[in-house]
Amino acid sequence: MQRPKFIKMTTADYTFEFFLYGFMIVFGMMVLFPFLYLLALSFNQGLDAIRGGIILFPRKFTVENYALIFSNNQLLGALSVSVLRTVSGTSTAVLCTALAGYIFTKENLVGHKFYMAVFLLPMYITAGLIPTYLTYKELHLTNSFLVYIIPNLVWGTNIIIMRTFFKQIPSSLQESAWLDGAGDYTIFFRIILPLSMPVVATIGLFNAVWQWNSWFDTMLFTRNPKLETLVSLLARMMIEQQSNQISVAKITKRAKYMTPEVLKAAMTIITTLPIIMVYPFLQKHFVKGVMIGAVKG
Amino acid sequence: MREDMRQTEALRKRNRWTLFKKQKNLHFFMIPLTLWAFAIFYLPITGNIIAFEDYSIPKGLFNSPWVGFKHFANFLSNDYTLLLVRNTLAMSLMGLVFGTLAAITMAILINEISHKIFKKTIQTISYLPYFISMAVCANLFINLLGRNGPVNDILFSLGLLKEGYPFLEKEGLFWWILTIQNIWKTVGWNAIIYLAAIAGISDEIYEASFVDGAGRFTQLFRITLPSLLPTISILLILNSGYVIMGGFEQQFLMYNPMVMDTAEVINTYVYKRGMGGADYSFATAIGMLQSLASIFLLLIVNKTAKKLSGSGLW
Numbered sequence: 216m217q218r219p220k221f222i223k224m225t226t227a228d229y230t231f232e233f234f235l236y237g238f239m240i241v242f243g244m245m246v247l248f249p250f251l252y253l254l255a256l257s258f259n260q261g262l263d264a265i266r267g268g269i270i271l272f273p274r275k276f277t278v279e280n281y282a283l284i285f286s287n288n289q290l291l292g293a294l295s296v297s298v299l300r301t302v303s304g305t306s307t308a309v310l311c312t313a314l315a316g317y318i319f320t321k322e323n324l325v326g327h328k329f330y331m332a333v334f335l336l337p338m339y340i341t342a343g344l345i346p347t348y349l350t351y352k353e354l355h356l357t358n359s360f361l362v363y364i365i366p367n368l369v370w371g372t373n374i375i376i377m378r379t380f381f382k383q384i385p386s387s388l389q390e391s392a393w394l395d396g397a398g399d400y401t402i403f404f405r406i407i408l409p410l411s412m413p414v415v416a417t418i419g420l421f422n423a424v425w426q427w428n429s430w431f432d433t434m435l436f437t438r439n440p441k442l443e444t445l446v447s448l449l450a451r452m453m454i455e456q457q458s459n460q461i462s463v464a465k466i467t468k469r470a471k472y473m474t475p476e477v478l479k480a481a482m483t484i485i486t487t488l489p490i491i492m493v494y495p496f497l498q499k500h501f502v503k504g505v506m507i508g509a510v511k512g
Numbered sequence: 513m514r515e516d517m518r519q520t521e522a523l524r525k526r527n528r529w530t531l532f533k534k535q536k537n538l539h540f541f542m543i544p545l546t547l548w549a550f551a552i553f554y555l556p557i558t559g560n561i562i563a564f565e566d567y568s569i570p571k572g573l574f575n576s577p578w579v580g581f582k583h584f585a586n587f588l589s590n591d592y593t594l595l596l597v598r599n600t601l602a603m604s605l606m607g608l609v610f611g612t613l614a615a616i617t618m619a620i621l622i623n624e625i626s627h628k629i630f631k632k633t634i635q636t637i638s639y640l641p642y643f644i645s646m647a648v649c650a651n652l653f654i655n656l657l658g659r660n661g662p663v664n665d666i667l668f669s670l671g672l673l674k675e676g677y678p679f680l681e682k683e684g685l686f687w688w689i690l691t692i693q694n695i696w697k698t699v700g701w702n703a704i705i706y707l708a709a710i711a712g713i714s715d716e717i718y719e720a721s722f723v724d725g726a727g728r729f730t731q732l733f734r735i736t737l738p739s740l741l742p743t744i745s746i747l748l749i750l751n752s753g754y755v756i757m758g759g760f761e762q763q764f765l766m767y768n769p770m771v772m773d774t775a776e777v778i779n780t781y782v783y784k785r786g787m788g789g790a791d792y793s794f795a796t797a798i799g800m801l802q803s804l805a806s807i808f809l810l811l812i813v814n815k816t817a818k819k820l821s822g823s824g825l826w
Contacts, residue, residue, distance in 0.1 A: 222722070231728065235624055243637045246696065249652040252662055256655065267660030267676075315545060318538050325532040325539075333546050337553040343799030344779070345786040346559030349569075354551060366552050369545065399537045428645035431761060435787065450647040450765060453654065457768045480655065483648050490643050498639050502704055 257481040261474035280481035297444040300363040304426040309419045311368045316377025317403050338371040362436045373418050380414035417500040449482045563797040583797035600777040604758035606691045608751055614699045619706035638700025650765035653693050681770040690762055709743045749817050753810035778802055
């Protein structure tokens, strides 16, 4: 309850606080529990796990599920594609988004309104699955690593977030650099970008999480097993199990006590781990980003 | 006089051209990026033309036979359509209504926590699922709810179940499971915007109401909720068009043949017909109808909101 600070708490207030904190602790556990369960499962022997009864700790401890991932070529390949698409997709997207955001701060730009419309309209009008697939096929983007990079270069919301941040930088800085003979790109790289690291981090993390977590574009646009990412492989295993196919899950056949379940658990933990590691930065910047986006969008 | 105007107009045009040449460095980046946008965003939109053809890849866009509204009529007269629309609307609306309620409740409760570090910790934990891939999230829930998963184990040890219960194979439960999963994944994140709105309410209003004898619930219903109303209505309007567009990843990863009748949504059906069956034209027609319906919904909801509360999006 909102109250003046100097008023004492009553018994009713203490009861309320008790239930509030109790509820929050239960809620926190419910959020974390699925991860902890999968962690336990990923360290458990496959055949033993079928019996059930694992809650928080593995019963027959083993690291063979992880060992398989780091020794199997297909899974290692998927891991490296995941890393590669995240790194290259994020760096290109951040560069293009920042440049576009910077150029959009220049209101006297010829065609300013036209450019804005071109990049903001796709936030509201989308083409649909099949026409997108067929067009990308015509553009030779399918079955190519480029399909992870090219379509994700810029996105309207992110340009607006960048632009909003750049606008807060005092224009006198740019003017003095301009008087010293600096061109647009020099100003951008030497002055604007170094001053905008918080927003660069925000957009970078937006893109990195998006790239790391994407699986459907792999499934839609590629038939090449070499382009499979860790998440898309996980998704494919789940979809194959829906229809009782085993082409991906047959990886597990080589290990004696392995089942697809524990392999998927280990893959889940490996895909989640990087997100949890960058999470402290992530949530700080994301919350900032969503606030800017909400104010402007 | 007219001569004068013509001259200034000519001058303005020339100025624009000089300005353009001055800014050529910037256009040097913007023009290719615009071409990129046309290829990536706008070319696919024109690709919707195939909805009026019997498109096949070898014949291409220009040589495929023109069939008019055949695919639209086919879809609209199909019995299965009703089921798809029902499932889509049901899951989207349940997600929207319960998701919004959960987010508002969460924001109000988090706001009541006075211990700073505890508050921060709970918030940090609550966003975590938002950053996890839907594939991971689906795998978590499939394992939790599986026959030998912990939910079954716990219910079994409490004596509530005699044998493993296949939650994910029950048609009647699917919508609820997805709604709960949806809330689990997004409640913390969606609460942020409401927390910000609550933080924007002036302390003086609360203090004055306290002096006037308002209790916790009076404050909630008379101050907090009314102040949140504009935020709630804007978000509901924004999401209204999404009600018919919604659903794909979650259903696609969570469903199985046992629950198809309640689990299949428009988007998963489009994917199956288009990519699985190579019925490109039919699938495209469905997508177009869906987009039209979503724009229509957005317009209607916005208009109704304007009439009821006097404020809409535009």
